[in-house]
Amino acid sequence: MKRLILACLVLQACGSVDRPPPDAFVAQLSSVAVAPTTVTTKRGLGAPIHLTATATFSDSTTRDVTDRAMWTSSNAAVASVSASGVASPLTAGTSTITATFAGMSGTTQVTVSSPTMLMTDISSPSSIDVFDAYQEGNTAPSRAINGALTTLSTVWGIQVYKDEIYVTDANSSIDVFPTSASGNVAPVRRINGALTGITSGAYGLAVYNDEIYVTTPSKILVFPKSATGNISPTRTITGPTTTIGTNTYELAVYKDEIYLSNYTQVLVFPAMGNGDIAPTRTIAGPHAQLQNCYGIVVANDEIWVSNLSGIRVFVSSATGDATPIRNITGPSTAIQSATGVALLGDELYVTDASNFGTFVFAKEATGDVVPKRSLSGSATTIVNARHVAFF
Numbered sequence: 496m497k498r499l500i501l502a503c504l505v506l507q508a509c510g511s512v513d514r515p516p517p518d519a520f521v522a523q524l525s526s527v528a529v530a531p532t533t534v535t536t537k538r539g540l541g542a543p544i545h546l547t548a549t550a551t552f553s554d555s556t557t558r559d560v561t562d563r564a565m566w567t568s569s570n571a572a573v574a575s576v577s578a579s580g581v582a583s584p585l586t587a588g589t590s591t592i593t594a595t596f597a598g599m600s601g602t603t604q605v606t607v608s609s610p611t612m613l614m615t616d617i618s619s620p621s622s623i624d625v626f627d628a629y630q631e632g633n634t635a636p637s638r639a640i641n642g643a644l645t646t647l648s649t650v651w652g653i654q655v656y657k658d659e660i661y662v663t664d665a666n667s668s669i670d671v672f673p674t675s676a677s678g679n680v681a682p683v684r685r686i687n688g689a690l691t692g693i694t695s696g697a698y699g700l701a702v703y704n705d706e707i708y709v710t711t712p713s714k715i716l717v718f719p720k721s722a723t724g725n726i727s728p729t730r731t732i733t734g735p736t737t738t739i740g741t742n743t744y745e746l747a748v749y750k751d752e753i754y755l756s757n758y759t760q761v762l763v764f765p766a767m768g769n770g771d772i773a774p775t776r777t778i779a780g781p782h783a784q785l786q787n788c789y790g791i792v793v794a795n796d797e798i799w800v801s802n803l804s805g806i807r808v809f810v811s812s813a814t815g816d817a818t819p820i821r822n823i824t825g826p827s828t829a830i831q832s833a834t835g836v837a838l839l840g841d842e843l844y845v846t847d848a849s850n851f852g853t854f855v856f857a858k859e860a861t862g863d864v865v866p867k868r869s870l871s872g873s874a875t876t877i878v879n880a881r882h883v884a885f886f
Contacts, residue, residue, distance in 0.1 A: 522554040527564070527601040529594050534605045536584045539628065539840030540885060541607070546580040548594035548601060564594040574605040587629075610839065610885045611674075613660060614846065614853065615650045618878035623650060623662065625677075626870065628839055628885055631855075633872025642679025646670060652700030652709070652745065655886040656720070659683075663697035663709055669718070674886055688725025692716050699756065699791075703748035703766065710743040715753060715764070732764055734771025745835070745882070749793035749811065756791040756800060761809075778809060780816025790835035790846070790882060799843060801833035806845060808861075825863025829854055835882035842867065846880040853883060 530547050548564040551557050566576045573588035582592055584607040593602045612628040615621075622641035626634070640660075641647060648666035655661075660672040668687035672680070686707075687693070692714060699710035705720040706729070715732040732753075733739065742758035748766055752775070755762040760779035764772065778798075779785060790801035797820075798809045805824025809817055823845075824830065831849035838844070843856045852871025856864060871877060 522552040522556065524550055524597050524599055525553050526551045527560070527594060527596050527599045529592065529601040529603040532603055534582065534603060536605070536607055537610045538584050538586055538607050539842070540610045541584045544582045544584075544605070546576070546582055546592060546594070546603060548580060548596060550596055550599075560596045561594075564596040567593050567595070569593070573607055612839075612844075612853075612883055612885055613653055613655065614877065614883045615653045615662060615881040616877055616879055617649045617651065617665070617881055621647045621650045621664075622876075623647070623653065623660070623672075624876060626875075629868075631868040631870055633874045634870060635874045636876060638677040639876070640672060640676050640678065640680065644679045644681045645672075646682060646685060649696075651698050651881050653882050653884045654700055654702050655884050656702035658886075660884070661700060661702050661707060663700045665696040665698065667691075667693050667696050667711075669693070669697055669700070669707060669709060669722075671723075684721075684723040686718060686722050686724065686726065690725045690727045691718075692728055692731060698743060699745035701746055701748045701753075708746060708748055708753060708766075710746050710755065712741040712743060713739050714743070715739065715746065715755065715768075730767070730769040732768050732770065732772060736771045736773050737764075738762065738774065738777070744789045745791045747791050747793045754791055754793050754798060754811075756788040758788055759785050761785065761788070761791065761798065761800060776812075776814040778813050778815070778817055782816045782818045783807070783809075784819060784822070789833065790837075792836045792838055794838050799836045799838070801836045801845060803832050803834075805830055806833060806836060806843070806856075821859070821861035823856060823860050823862070823864065827863045827865045828856075829866060829869065834880065837883045837885070839885050844883050846883055848879050848881070851875075851877050851880065853877075853880060 548561045550560045561580045568576045570590035573590040576582045610628040612626045614624045624636040625638045652663040670682040671684040693711045695712045701708040707718045716728040717730040745756040747754045751766045753764045762774040763776040787803040796811045800807045807819040808821040834848045835846035841858045845854045854866040854869045
């Protein structure tokens with residue numbers, strides 16, 4: 496009998512291990528927080544924002560619940576949000592993004608603004624005109640950079656890099672302005688003089704890895720980003736082996752390669768190339784349909800080339816007599832003399848010297864398509880547009 500009683504007591508004691516005592520502490524969810532707490536971005540320029548949701552419990556422990564939370568946007572037209580907390584800026588405005596987990600919520604505010612568009616105009620007086628990138632119709636610029644102090648004579652290529660505006664001038668110079676520049680102001684730096692090698696005019700421009708790439712007839716010249724005055728280039732691609740002609744109007748640098756618009760062909764060189772070197776690839780021939788090439792932009796492994804009467808699109812690895820994967824051409828496009836091309840988000844901007852403005856298409860557009868919108872008319876002051884850049 497004593498043995499039976501002892502066995503029961505042992506079983507009772509063992510069973511009590513599976514049940515917490517009545518006063519046991521169980522951590523409770525205290526709050527949910529979203530990071531970052533505020534987001535300021537620009538439509539078209541701003542990349543999707545990866546938000547995180549963190550749950551905090553009553554014992555001060557935390558847990559990442561980004562993939563378990565329910566995400567919502569108060570204004571999905573301004574900023575959408577995915578089920579995994581990726582917010583995408585869509586149009587100017589403000590939206591509150593909320594993450595809800597186990598009945599508790601945290602928020603962040605996303606403010607989206609429009610980028611600024613800079614347009615070079617070679618008419619007299621030559622100028623850089625400044626617009627909201629999504630303006631359309633017959634709209635005046637918000638400001639302009641022009642006047643004697645600017646030294647701008649026939650301004651051509653343009654790019655914004657690290658809060659500075661870089662422009663080339665067919666009057667044989669590279670000029671640098673702050674992005675806040677307005678009116679008749681002097682450049683903060685100017686590259687010109689006999690040593691620079693741009694004595695026959697500067698046209699195409701790209702700033703890449705803290706170096707300035709510029710085209711001048713029969714040459715590609717490379718300078719440090721901080722260069723100023725009458726200095727020699729650090730590298731020069733020129734000579735008969737390069738096959739670079741005198742009509743070198745624009746270039747782009749992408750994945751350590753230079754893509755040169757060379758009038759009836761596209762030439763590709765290594766970004767660190769120097770001297771009389773052969774191109775690594777050449778796109779040319781009857782199927783390529785390249786005549787009167789001016790602007791060029793390379794992104795997402797595709798090349799867009801302005802061909803005066805239209806836009807030719809190739810894969811970035813194209814070589815030889817390659818057929819374009821898309822063509823934007825025809826009367827509905829309104830393109831007459833396409834000089835420049837640029838990408839902003841999922842849209843393609845085309846500057847037109849004859850139609851006095853800028854026409855915007857979907858990035859994947861092809862055929863005889865109507866522009867999504869255009870910026871032209873007397874109020875714009877655009878007379879002979881060349882290129883655009885955004886910041």
